[in-house]
Amino acid sequence: MSDAHAVNHLIETPGADPVRGRVRWDPVHSLWNGGMAGATLVLAPLTVSPGAVVVFILTTGASLLLGHSVGFHRKLIHGSFDCPIWLERVLVWFGTAVGMSGPHWIIRTHDLRDWAQRQPDCHPYLSHASPLLRDAWWQLHCRLELDHPPGFNLGRVGRDRFYRFLESTWMAQQLPIAAVLFWAGGWSFVVWGVCARVFICVHGHWLVGHLAHTRGPQRWLVGGAGVQAHDVPWAGFVTMGEAWHNNHHAFPGSARIGLYPGQSDLGFAFIRLLEWTGLAWNVRTPERLPPRSELVRAVSVAAPTRFPGWTTVPIALIVSSLFATAMLAWYVGVPELYPLIGFVVLFMGFLIGLPIYHVSKRDGFRGWRNAVLAGAVAGTLLVIGMVFDPDAWSILLTLAAIGALAGMVFHAVIVSAGAPDTGLPARTGAALGIACVSVIAALESVGRY
Numbered sequence: 001m002s003d004a005h006a007v008n009h010l011i012e013t014p015g016a017d018p019v020r021g022r023v024r025w026d027p028v029h030s031l032w033n034g035g036m037a038g039a040t041l042v043l044a045p046l047t048v049s050p051g052a053v054v055v056f057i058l059t060t061g062a063s064l065l066l067g068h069s070v071g072f073h074r075k076l077i078h079g080s081f082d083c084p085i086w087l088e089r090v091l092v093w094f095g096t097a098v099g100m101s102g103p104h105w106i107i108r109t110h111d112l113r114d115w116a117q118r119q120p121d122c123h124p125y126l127s128h129a130s131p132l133l134r135d136a137w138w139q140l141h142c143r144l145e146l147d148h149p150p151g152f153n154l155g156r157v158g159r160d161r162f163y164r165f166l167e168s169t170w171m172a173q174q175l176p177i178a179a180v181l182f183w184a185g186g187w188s189f190v191v192w193g194v195c196a197r198v199f200i201c202v203h204g205h206w207l208v209g210h211l212a213h214t215r216g217p218q219r220w221l222v223g224g225a226g227v228q229a230h231d232v233p234w235a236g237f238v239t240m241g242e243a244w245h246n247n248h249h250a251f252p253g254s255a256r257i258g259l260y261p262g263q264s265d266l267g268f269a270f271i272r273l274l275e276w277t278g279l280a281w282n283v284r285t286p287e288r289l290p291p292r293s294e295l296v297r298a299v300s301v302a303a304p305t306r307f308p309g310w311t312t313v314p315i316a317l318i319v320s321s322l323f324a325t326a327m328l329a330w331y332v333g334v335p336e337l338y339p340l341i342g343f344v345v346l347f348m349g350f351l352i353g354l355p356i357y358h359v360s361k362r363d364g365f366r367g368w369r370n371a372v373l374a375g376a377v378a379g380t381l382l383v384i385g386m387v388f389d390p391d392a393w394s395i396l397l398t399l400a401a402i403g404a405l406a407g408m409v410f411h412a413v414i415v416s417a418g419a420p421d422t423g424l425p426a427r428t429g430a431a432l433g434i435a436c437v438s439v440i441a442a443l444e445s446v447g448r449y
């Protein structure tokens, strides 16, 4: 490898222009992504069961870890470690199974973006500079046609017959997965293990990509590049370490992306496991890469947080297992466990109250729009629920309100006691809280109470 920091599969083409081009509707990806979203929103609440949720978590985790993060990104795109070709093919199959596209498309999309972001200026499609909703429409339903695009040379990967097969059949790769899931648990497993999984992965990938190029903490800046990357701390765990994107722009050839204390990196942990078993070698990390002259330290390094990223992992695990137990109790109707449900709702309110207070305070209490928006969403869900079962929901509403109040007080107390006001735990909490409310409302609305 000549330059460890180069964009591997793109040819420096004279006259190539990353700025001028047109965004056009991409029927294949649009219908696929839209179809998965529609199927999930309609069918997932109707087919939910504890087993289906477990299937969703396991298949999502496996495809993101083995496929998207390690197989596609760190191996195929960046060549950040070496491994046997059969293992590479297995990992690339998992990457295709994520349901975003085939291996060749992912390399071209990634490398075009990588190249464009290093230029002084590029099209907003390539920099995620558009407002959130337009960016979502562009990235999930459209493609960019540059007037003068650069060339690509996919080399060995382009010639590999297995990869060509995956490229031409990437959507059909869901069929064997669906067949196994149907055999194991019927339509419920298929909806949650294929539609909901693909929906969450594709939309989550876009959201983290959008945030990682628009806001968040930075340690490094790449000199001369028009687009700089940010970390997305709340997503460090669920993205298998990919969300420490500021590090990735600084050291693109590194197999390790979470580099600093508190930055969890399950993808790198998996590569270390492969190395330990002798299945991976030449694992490249920043210490083993040549120094990069265009790298400068960011002026404003985010204040170190007293709640490092890793503490959110056990907290998330405890909360999710409590939540899962409560849902199970509710689903099968075990009255002895109803206090647990009450506790979970209380805690959920707590997790929602924390960020509302945090955001309002950071904006000098001008963040009332966020509070009103969050209140409107929660209120709508609760009103829908109360129509179905007024007694249960008035109790839950009261508990959620008490929890929210406690969250606000808690935030005020820890910040006045000297904890840095980073909002990291608040954002993690908000994500969990909103997920909990949505699932409860979905369950309630289909009469599972």
Ligand SMILES: [Zn+2]
Residues within 6 Å of the ligand: 117, 213, 229, 245, 249
């Ligand atoms: Zn990037």
Ligand SMILES: [Zn+2]
Residues within 6 Å of the ligand: 073, 077, 078, 110, 248, 252
């Ligand atoms: Zn990359």
